Amino acid sequence: MSKIIDGKAVAAAVLEECRKEVEELKSRGVTPGLAVVLVGSDPASKVYVGSKARTCAELGIHSEKIEMPAETTQEELLAVVARLNADPAIHGILVQSPPPPHIDEAAVVRAIDPAKDVDGFHPENVAKLALEDQTGFVPCTPAGCMRLLKEAGVETKGANAVVIGRSMIVGKPMALLLMAKGSDATVTVAHSRSKDLPGICRQADIVVAAVGRPEMVKADWVKDGAVVIDVGINRVEDASKKSGYRLTGDVDYEEVAPKCAAITPVPGGVGPMTIAMLMKNTLISARRTL
Numbered sequence: 001m002s003k004i005i006d007g008k009a010v011a012a013a014v015l016e017e018c019r020k021e022v023e024e025l026k027s028r029g030v031t032p033g034l035a036v037v038l039v040g041s042d043p044a045s046k047v048y049v050g051s052k053a054r055t056c057a058e059l060g061i062h063s064e065k066i067e068m069p070a071e072t073t074q075e076e077l078l079a080v081v082a083r084l085n086a087d088p089a090i091h092g093i094l095v096q097s098p099p100p101p102h103i104d105e106a107a108v109v110r111a112i113d114p115a116k117d118v119d120g121f122h123p124e125n126v127a128k129l130a131l132e133d134q135t136g137f138v139p140c141t142p143a144g145c146m147r148l149l150k151e152a153g154v155e156t157k158g159a160n161a162v163v164i165g166r167s168m169i170v171g172k173p174m175a176l177l178l179m180a181k182g183s184d185a186t187v188t189v190a191h192s193r194s195k196d197l198p199g200i201c202r203q204a205d206i207v208v209a210a211v212g213r214p215e216m217v218k219a220d221w222v223k224d225g226a227v228v229i230d231v232g233i234n235r236v237e238d239a240s241k242k243s244g245y246r247l248t249g250d251v252d253y254e255e256v257a258p259k260c261a262a263i264t265p266v267p268g269g270v271g272p273m274t275i276a277m278l279m280k281n282t283l284i285s286a287r288r289t290l
């Protein structure tokens with residue numbers, strides 16, 4: 001019954017759109033630029049930052065990768081952000097989350113010029129999303145999930161959508177996008193204090209899992225014919241792998257997939273879309289400077 005939503009293929013199509021836009025911008029004298037700042041050396045963060053820089057290179061987007069030691073002070077980080085805010089070659093700034101614990105992440109996000117905040121985390125962009133004002137930046141992961149739903153031909157209008165997770169990066173903006181005019185879903189947001197999560201999930205035509213708990217969503221949580229978007233990226237030990245680990249989502253894919261109308265795999269689902277939408281946001285920012 002189940003259709004696998006191929007995030008890699010949809011991301012490749014988005015990146016193809018980006019490639020054309022880069023050419024067009026360059027012909028008009030603007031080379032788009034993205035700066036990615038990583039504080040500390042979390043191995044997973046390093047992988048993401050590397051793949052963002054690689055994708056920029058493939059598209060002809062100028063990129064600056066700034067790796068700073070874990071001991072970097074708040075002031076040093078804010079100085080880098082200020083320098084990037086003032087740099088006309090940079091249209092997008094991303095500070096990889098989470099930073100080390102001594103960094104005040106909210107203060108760093110507020111210091112980013114909202115016009116360069118391609119993550120969509122600055123309060124001004126959060127407000128614009130809530131206002132359905134199209135002049136802001138939409139966070140990349142939920143934007144990618146919406147695009148996957150669209151490409152898979154999923155009707156959101158009037159659908160019961162359950163979002164598990166209420167983070168500012170994924171769950172909350174995802175709920176705003178699903179309930180926005182035009183998407184028109186009826187949205188329930190669940191979190192760690194929710195009662196009867198399996199029962200809430202069973203009401204859903206669309207489940208979006210953004211929790212960070214490997215394979216939490218089980219087959220008996222999902223109604224027949226539902227659409228499942230698995231945002232979770234979890235590293236679990238696997239002795240059979242050379243790396244010693246494998247990636248798994250927040251959904252028990254083996255169990256759940258046979259029941260759904262459509263489902264995203266991990267890896268190869270939402271992850272590649274996040275990077276593709278980041279490129280899109282960077283190009284939107286570059287175009288606005290024309």
Ligand SMILES: NC(=O)C1=CN([C@@H]2O[C@H](COP(=O)(O)OP(=O)(O)OC[C@H]3O[C@@H](n4cnc5c(N)ncnc54)[C@H](OP(=O)(O)O)[C@@H]3O)[C@@H](O)[C@H]2O)C=CC1
Nearest residue numbers: 141165166167170191192210211212231232233270271274
């Ligand atoms: N594919 C991609 O591109 C991306 C993937 N991710 C992945 O998505 C997942 C979520 O990320 P993120 O939103 O940043 O994570 P956070 O840790 O910020 O938020 C997790 C949310 O899940 C809720 N939660 C935790 N445990 C439970 C539980 N047992 N039952 C119900 N709800 C629970 C928390 O509730 P409460 O608020 O009550 O604490 C919280 O709202 C992670 O696996 C992350 O790696 C993240 C970003 C991008």
Ligand SMILES: Nc1nc(=O)c2c([nH]1)NC[C@@H]1CN(c3ccc(C(=O)N[C@@H](CCC(=O)O)C(=O)O)cc3)C=[N+]21
Nearest residue numbers: 047048094095096097098119233267268269271272274
């Ligand atoms: N400021 C900020 N912005 C972010 O967008 C941001 C962040 N901080 N911190 C961490 C999360 C996580 N995230 C991912 C991006 C790509 C994949 C991705 O490409 N995943 C591949 C697999 C990659 C692998 O093999 O490890 C896949 O799912 O197929 C995953 C996760 C962005 N995040």
